[in-house]
Amino acid sequence: MCDAPETAGLSHLPARRRTLLTALGVGVGIGVVGLPSPAMAAVAGWSNPTRGTLTSGYKSPSRPGHLGWDVANSQGTPVYATAAGTVRDIKTNSYPGDTASGPLGGRTGNSVHINHADGYFSYYGHLHRVLVSAGQQVSCGQLVGLMGTTGNSTGPHLHFEIHNPRLTSMDPRVFLANRGITLGSTAPVGSTGYPSVGQGASGWVPRVIQYLVRARGVSVVVDGVYGPGCAASVRSFQSGRGLYADGMVGPITWTALVLPLREGNSGDLVRGLQTALNARGASLLVDGGFGAVTTNAVRSFQSRNGLVVDGLVGPVTWSVLI
Structure with a gap:
């Protein structure tokens, strides 16, 4: 055994x-x-x-x-x-x-x-x-x-x-x-479920993670590179929420990081959303403002993927987007 x-x-x-x-x-x-x-x-x-x-x-x-x-x-x-x-x-x-x-x-x-x-x-x-x-x-x-x-x-x-x-x-x-x-x-x-992401990754998914971690009050450089510094920031986030602190963003850490978003929200969570939408074909300015243009991009993504088209970014939309 x-x-x-x-x-x-x-x-x-x-x-x-x-x-x-x-x-x-x-x-x-x-x-x-x-x-x-x-x-x-x-x-x-x-x-x-x-x-x-x-x-x-x-x-x-x-x-x-x-x-x-x-x-x-x-x-x-x-x-x-x-x-x-x-x-x-x-x-x-x-x-x-x-x-x-x-x-x-x-x-x-x-x-x-x-x-x-x-x-x-x-x-x-x-x-x-x-x-x-x-x-x-x-x-x-x-x-x-x-x-x-x-x-x-x-x-x-x-x-x-x-x-x-x-x-x-x-x-x-x-x-x-x-x-x-x-x-x-x-x-x-x-x-x-969500993907598992750890050290060695680079690109838009680590960048989204970095925005989400920073939005939750943990200092991290947003550069799209999942290096030792990013892993340390993820471990800090995990420890602060009683999660297993392995420095990897898997399904449980993802669900702790993401929050529901809608038009009128602003900040790094929205920047993470805009980054992910751009990776899925949108052409948004990553400015952290959830306005009408971002709402239309969310609705378009939901429609293409068979989701409820409400412009609200909840757990299901997040999980399909990442």
């Missing part, structure tokens, strides 16, 4: 343009002899459980008792059911450092255990939050939890296992690769 990831560091997962409520990120794989070609088509009915960086592997030489793979990303990264099934059992109310076992043996904190067809079982550990209940029917790609660092863990990651039969584990990376899925990298079925 998983304890802490073997590597605490996370590689940058750059943001990409996406359609309505589609989660983005790039997983970093680790070479394994005998894996099928990644060009193999994905088998219907199976999904990658999340996106992120592969860290601790299945029964590695240094951890032969580790029965799954760890996929690291920022706290709150969505975690999805790898296939349709029934939630066998769950654990909730765990916390970082919790020594109690989950549904399977090991200190994996908040966790979900799902029964699938043909005797398969999947297991998802160290969750920040469990979003399903025992006995619930779930579909392939259904959201089952948010990535966290509960239990024996040194940073946010998913501990993922596949068994057949139960308590007889197999390498989940190879299992998914045989179905045309690259663990941590292939887009999950039905994925939703």
Whole structure:
């Protein structure tokens, strides 16, 4: 069972343009002899459980008792059911450092255990939050939890296992690769949420983050470069709000940063909005004033993306815009 990831560091997962409520990120794989070609088509009915960086592997030489793979990303990264099934059992109310076992043996904190067809079982550990209940029917790609660092863990990651039969584990990376899925990298079925952005990124998304952080009272240079100074400012923002201070802007940090905006608002939050709208095809002056021209740009963006066209920038408009 998983304890802490073997590597605490996370590689940058750059943001990409996406359609309505589609989660983005790039997983970093680790070479394994005998894996099928990644060009193999994905088998219907199976999904990658999340996106992120592969860290601790299945029964590695240094951890032969580790029965799954760890996929690291920022706290709150969505975690999805790898296939349709029934939630066998769950654990909730765990916390970082919790020594109690989950549904399977090991200190994996908040966790979900799902029964699938043909005797398969999947297991998802160290969750920040469990979003399903025992006995619930779930579909392939259904959201089952948010990535966290509960239990024996040194940073946010998913501990993922596949068994057949139960308590007889197999390498989940190879299992998914045989179905045309690259663990941590292939887009999950039905994925939703904000992208994860960290050091090494540059361009309009880091610039938006910098405006939003500055709008929340934290000093940061707005230059579009996500360097050590930007990461330190993000950590300061996260610490001040009781979030996991990893210096990465993932789903939970995004939702803490953004606020609803409408015509008449002004300041750095609006500058962040105007920067994002310009990246999506608008030609606005980034002046921090939410006037009629910015309202028209918001309405145009909402119309193009199938959103309610009200000119108000709420959580859904923000999540599609970024």
